[in-house]
Amino acid sequence: MGAFWSSVRSVLPNVVEVVKRFPVPVIIALILTSWLLYGVYWKVDVDFITFALLTLFFASVGACLFAQYRNFEPINQILLSLGVSAFFASIYFLPDDTHLTTFMMPIALVLMASTIAFVGQGEKNRSYWLFNHGFWFALIIAILGSLLIAGLISMLMAAYALLFDVMVKSNAHQYSLIVCLFLIGPLIWLSLLPQSFTPKVVEGEPEEFTAKITSLFVKYVFVPFFFLFALLFHALAVKVLLEGTLPTGQIGWYGIALVTSGIITYLLAYPTRNTGGPLVVFFSQYWMWCLLVPLGLMVIAYCLRLDQYGMTPLRFFLGGFLLWAIVLVVYGTVMKWTGRVFDLRIIVLLGALIIGLASVGPWGAEALSNKWQKQRLTADLTKLGILKEGKIARDLQTPNEDEIKLVNRINGTLNYFKTRYRAETLRSLLPAKALNELDEKRRDGKRYQGRKNRVLLAVKNQLGQVNSAQISAKKVHSYQIDKPLALHVPEKGTLWGPFLYHFRTNKYQGAKTAYKVSLKGRKQPINITAKNGQLVITQQGAHQILFELSHLRQSALEHHQLKKGQKMSVKMINTPLANQSPSAHLMITSLSYRISPKNKAKIDLNSAGFWVFIKDN
Numbered sequence: 001m002g003a004f005w006s007s008v009r010s011v012l013p014n015v016v017e018v019v020k021r022f023p024v025p026v027i028i029a030l031i032l033t034s035w036l037l038y039g040v041y042w043k044v045d046v047d048f049i050t051f052a053l054l055t056l057f058f059a060s061v062g063a064c065l066f067a068q069y070r071n072f073e074p075i076n077q078i079l080l081s082l083g084v085s086a087f088f089a090s091i092y093f094l095p096d097d098t099h100l101t102t103f104m105m106p107i108a109l110v111l112m113a114s115t116i117a118f119v120g121q122g123e124k125n126r127s128y129w130l131f132n133h134g135f136w137f138a139l140i141i142a143i144l145g146s147l148l149i150a151g152l153i154s155m156l157m158a159a160y161a162l163l164f165d166v167m168v169k170s171n172a173h174q175y176s177l178i179v180c181l182f183l184i185g186p187l188i189w190l191s192l193l194p195q196s197f198t199p200k201v202v203e204g205e206p207e208e209f210t211a212k213i214t215s216l217f218v219k220y221v222f223v224p225f226f227f228l229f230a231l232l233f234h235a236l237a238v239k240v241l242l243e244g245t246l247p248t249g250q251i252g253w254y255g256i257a258l259v260t261s262g263i264i265t266y267l268l269a270y271p272t273r274n275t276g277g278p279l280v281v282f283f284s285q286y287w288m289w290c291l292l293v294p295l296g297l298m299v300i301a302y303c304l305r306l307d308q309y310g311m312t313p314l315r316f317f318l319g320g321f322l323l324w325a326i327v328l329v330v331y332g333t334v335m336k337w338t339g340r341v342f343d344l345r346i347i348v349l350l351g352a353l354i355i356g357l358a359s360v361g362p363w364g365a366e367a368l369s370n371k372w373q374k375q376r377l378t379a380d381l382t383k384l385g386i387l388k389e390g391k392i393a394r395d396l397q398t399p400n401e402d403e404i405k406l407v408n409r410i411n412g413t414l415n416y417f418k419t420r421y422r423a424e425t426l427r428s429l430l431p432a433k434a435l436n437e438l439d440e441k442r443r444d445g446k447r448y449q450g451r452k453n454r455v456l457l458a459v460k461n462q463l464g465q466v467n468s469a470q471i472s473a474k475k476v477h478s479y480q481i482d483k484p485l486a487l488h489v490p491e492k493g494t495l496w497g498p499f500l501y502h503f504r505t506n507k508y509q510g511a512k513t514a515y516k517v518s519l520k521g522r523k524q525p526i527n528i529t530a531k532n533g534q535l536v537i538t539q540q541g542a543h544q545i546l547f548e549l550s551h552l553r554q555s556a557l558e559h560h561q562l563k564k565g566q567k568m569s570v571k572m573i574n575t576p577l578a579n580q581s582p583s584a585h586l587m588i589t590s591l592s593y594r595i596s597p598k599n600k601a602k603i604d605l606n607s608a609g610f611w612v613f614i615k616d617n
Contacts, residue, residue, distance in 0.1 A: 062113035146185030497611035
């Protein structure tokens with residue numbers, strides 16, 4: 001039995017040694033695991049607390065490594081770890097808004113942890129490379145090992161339940177994954193971290209097993225594919241130069257992949273940079289110059305996107321990535337021209353600083369993006385003549401063709417504030433009356449309780465028909481609005497919509513069974529109701545207009561037969577029903593349905609999107 005436990009301990013991390021070397025990180029890992037197991041029952045933002053604890057964990061690991069390199073006493077190491085953890089905890093939990101991008105800060109701290117011990121130590125490339133080789137290899141092994149252990153535990157629980165006919169709790173597998181990934185995984189990683197900071201990598205053909213694997217991948221995978229990607233980007237540059245247009249939505253991600261792969265390959269190739277073959281030698285000498293054209297294309301595409309859509313946090317971090325890559329290319333070029341050594345620490349340290357600084361503060365991604373978008377919204381509202389002395393003074397009437405683009409931009413900006421939960425930024429645009437109403441609604445009624453975009457609703461109400469732009473041809477299929485719109489066509493009638501009707505629930509989108517809509521300036525509102533597949537439109541003081549929505553089944557069947565069995569959902573644009581009323585038209589813009597697999601003539605309607613055009617009397 002003693003031999004068995006001895007063999008078990010030999011493959012598990014030495015917990016006692018890990019706790020002695022990294023006491024504060026182990027405690028934070030325990031807190032994080034407990035939080036993920038039981039914090040879901042608290043009425044707080046689980047993701048926010050999780051990212052905060054991950055940040056504290058990596059920050060404390062970095063502090064421990066920094067102290068160990070400088071031979072601090074154990075008590076001083078603990079105090080430094082606690083002080084650094086408290087500093088980053090204050091960033092997350094200060095009462096004032098720090099404009100924090102929560103998920104990026106742990107990335108900055110794990111990068112910093114790999115480098116901070118070597119800061120201020122002079123040129124240490126060979127020691128730094130060997131330490132980081134062990135640092136990142138240990139992290140990969142820890143993640144894979146913890147996932148493997150979690151998988152084996154899940155298999156054991158499934159086998160136990162099957163063999164003994166016992167019910168295993170549904171969340172048992174989730175709990176085992178949490179414990180393995182956030183407690184056992186960190187213990188494995190901390191136990192595998194290099195003990196010494198002074199050993200140096202031997203340049204040339206590697207002899208150590210993991211270094212051999214790295215060398216093979218660099219020589220036969222990373223370097224060749226980097227040059228292939230670079231050639232493709234240069235071909236794209238020639239195409240752009242000839243055609244004068246940039247492809248949309250492609251350059252950014254491909255450019256990030258190319259630049260990142262080039263820089264990581266340069267780091268991995270360091271020990272074999274002069275012995276890995278002609279291609280590796282050429283790469284190690286001129287890799288930074290291969291990025292000049294791709295970075296130029298990325299900068300051009302980035303500026304165009306800023307002009308079209310404005311700044312967002314993701315686009316802000318993309319700008320930081322471009323800055324990081326450009327600085328490294330310039331630094332590498334200067335080092336080569338002057339014959340000095342390229343300091344590998346610059347790569348990781350600069351990336352960590354950019355991500356960390358961009359993640360928090362009035363200069364960060366959140367704050368500057370909000371300021372940029374608000375200025376953009378203010379400029380667009382000013383061009384439409386809606387702002388007066390910095391306040392929204394009048395409703396946005398139905399825009400003409402020249403104003404449609406601006407209104408679309410306003411919609412996009414408002415959607416940005418909705419998705420980022422930053423509508424409070426727009427309070428300054430509201431007049432005093434609207435602010436008073438907003439505060440009253442905030443105090444009264446349960447309807448507004450806990451709603452994060454309360455200010456955004458007030459802004460939309462103040463703007464009036466800002467969503468009228470969705471009636472334009474390209475936006476006619478959008479149903480993401482709170483209530484239907486009304487667009488008056490002079491001397492012809494009024495177009496109402498868009499509506500989205502669900503046949504299974506017999507309700508409109510938003511769980512409404514009826515709409516009551518009216519165009520400003522008109523005395524007679526329109527009542528639109530649906531029941532049992534019938535659409536009834538009633539004008540107050542006028543007659544009813546009836547449409548049988550069930551007739552759409554025949555249209556769907558004919559369309560399905562015409563398309564020879566096209567699967568599931570089909571859209572039909574501007575298809576009027578055969579029984580349209582003399583005083584109204586029903587225009588179907590989308591129709592989703594199901595075909596019975598057994599009876600090809602049986603149609604089940606899911607939903608229909610439509611507009612109603614009511615002629616003037």
